[in-house]
Amino acid sequence: QVQLVESGGGLVQPGGSLRLSCAASGTLYSDNTMGWYRQAPGKQRELVATITSGRNTVYADSVKGRFTISRDNAKNTVYLQTNSLQPGDTAVYYCKYVDWRRSYWGQGTQVTVSS
DSSP states (O other), X not given: OEXXXXXXXXXXXXXXXXXEEEEEEESOOSSOEEEEEEEOTTSOOEEXXXXXXXXXXXXXXXXXXXXXXXEETTTTEEEXXXXXXXXXXXXXXXXXXXXXXXXXXXXXXXXXXXX
């Protein structure tokens, strides 16, 4: 079992930044992929960014150049630095953990971009 605890969401003005964190605990494999997905009202959940334990990254085109995903393997924590936030980034952001046999979702953290 893996538990994912997310933090860092909130209300921010357009052009602002937030740093989201997701700490994983439980039975973890060193070879894994963690990532961030988001879901806005009335829309499907979509990939934002993923990062492997070897630090290979994938970004959605909509966030390239603005968001940065990183991880601290010693702390089993993944981060999402979100810069130049726009109203279109408003969504619930979910953390995901995937290894060779399991996948888990976090509970989600709300990001609202509004003036």
